[in-house]
Amino acid sequence: MSSICLYFHVHQPWRIKNYRIFDIGHDHDYFNDSSDTKLNNAKILRKVAEKSYLPANELFLRLLNRYKELKISYSITGVIIEQLMQYAPDVLESFIRLVDTGRVEILSETYYHSLAFFYSKKEFEKQVDLHSKIVKEIFGFTPKVFRNTELAYTNDLAIWAEDKGFIGIITEGWDNFLGWRSPNFVYKPVGAKSIKLLLKNYRLSDDMAFRFSERSWSQWPLTSEKYASWIHRINGNGEVVNLFMDYETFGEHQWKEHGIFEFLEKLPEEILKHPDNDFVTPSEACLKYPARDEIDVPGVVTWADTERDLSAWLGNAIQESALNFIYKLEKKILSSKDEKLIEDWRKMQTSDHFYYMCTKWFSDGDVHKYFNPYNSPYDAFISFMNAANDLKLRAKTRKLNIRNAKKLD
């Protein structure tokens, strides 16, 4: 028996506009770029909605109606929910319709798609709570499985998730810790009692997410039939095949013109041709299959680049100083009790900001360049640091104002 677990990540950051040093103290709107560049959040969101979210949601809704066996799951960050409410409520409505089928699961994560777990446990928990709250509010759903930003995972995170009552946690099925073992089983994190660990099958996931329209790939063109045959082959050597990827794979990274939607449309049928196959959500996978072994990840694994570590966000001195700067503000910002200030600070924790500052372009190259809305990692850093300094100044001003107000009393 092989269960297919489809999980898609839906996220767009609040990109920071070109924010100059002269703007510090004068301009507190960091995310309102209205230019024609890729920093215009509203414009990007509408574009991705038209190319990807709307057609993909419509297709999945159709497929869910056609195949009662089909199940899918999403992780939708708080920051994209905010942007959908503002710029694309039609997309949000279609996600709600999907969840309403009862066969679509939403995963838990940080509202701000941050790396807070590695910097401030308290802030991290707050962001997970904020996310649960908005998911409950919008979808009426309570997540049971946790995924951290960029699938960043370490033993401690699993223990934390277990303590919080999650039944499962997700990460990359990376060879380093798997060794000879296959990602196509459910595992148990080392030191945990009952929580299950689901591992991304990165080969099969990336065939669809990265290689689908790559003409130089020996398997091109990829048909649903061929893809399903690879999954059938796992039968007997695995219990659950975790296909995890960015939702923008459909229509944005892989284009409609290259046939990604036709591929998807026929995929459930091809997979279900094998009577032993079925679909599960992550929580169903955790309940259905026993843990076959224990997984030990003392370091940090992520789903990014060939290194599968945090180096895409924390690989150089500018990233490091930017991350340290923002988390060092925690106390000052929180004690201000200024909601807008706290919100802006959290928006600036989104991991994408640090990804844009990544300088390892030449080896891992084009992926970073493609996803970077700034002209260079240095431009990204400059705008970020300037805005962060404005944030710091606001916290300071606020503190002074509070003190002065007290004096007046």
Next chain:
Amino acid sequence: MKVLMLGWELPPHNSGGLGVACLGLAQALTRKGVNITFVLPRKINIQDPGFEVYFLDTDFEFENLKSAYTGLTGGVLKILMDDFPPDFVRGAMKFAEKIEKIAKLKNADVVHAHDWMTFPAGIVAQKKTKTPLIAHVHSTEIDRTGGNFPNPYVYAIEKEGLQLANKIIAVSNFTKNMIVDNYQIPPQKVAVVYNGIEKTSSQKLSPALAELKKMGYKIVLFLGRVTLQKGPEYFIKAAKRALEFNKKIIFVVVGDGDMMHFMIYEASRLGIADKMIFTGFLRGEEKDRIYQTADLYVMPSVSEPFGITTLEAIANNTPVLISKQSGVSEVLQNVLKVDFWDTEEMANKILSLVKYKSLGKVLRAESKKELVNINWHKSADECIKVYRSLV
């Protein structure tokens, strides 16, 4: 492979990037077994460069020509921009008159001419010996004048050379586009061969301006001819804007040129003369020292075919900020880039570099890694490809 190479200057008798580039390229070609005869218009004292150098005896004052070409570097002749080109054109023609003998004697496989002053000579060599001509463009009249009133004689010679050449080498896509757009040359006739750098790192020297540095001043450097093409006026505007925000910066101008007086006048008019240092022209170790002293090297060129100084700064471990209107910005990623006219953004980047330490640190380390791939060995390979396409 025998190459008759026509040049105008070689270090140390060079006024800028042209001589440096000719030397680097000719040496790398020699190492690859190319047999080079490098022809200069008249006798100058140089050390043995490792390839044959042939001096013509044009009875023309070389210094005059040098000054003319470079917008009055070195201050030998203080003539106005408008005065120089006829001299300069005459020099190019003299070169052409004298070339036939050596061209016939050497009977090379290709004639490789560097910039327009050698184009008339190149054309003569091409016609008299029926040898293919390569016109190598390090800068155009459009670059040198920023597109304002290009000298019609110079432009005409450039255009004729480019049209009669069998193949053109441009030092960047930026220059290639310039050639295609302004000289009506089909793009397929133009190959791009980037310049390289000989030394990718320099010996560490004791810094200049040590007292100022000790007092906490940051040093921002302009190094190049102080002439319209190099954008010194944008440097001074950005300096003014940056100083409004941070007074602990010293702006150093190294080089000389026809806009020197303007620069000094502007500095006082803007009230920043006390934050500016003008050193004049520096060479060799002194040049390396000032690069090393700087916290940031700025190349705000209005129109820069390549920009070898950028590579020199990086070799000296200095982060760089360059204009997007430059050829070198095509080969370097780990640098700060701005449009030359956007002095607000230039100031923003200068101030950010000064404020955020990690920025300079990463730029320094990452740009240095890129330097390894920008070398004359590679340029020579590309040149040889062009030679082979012709013989």
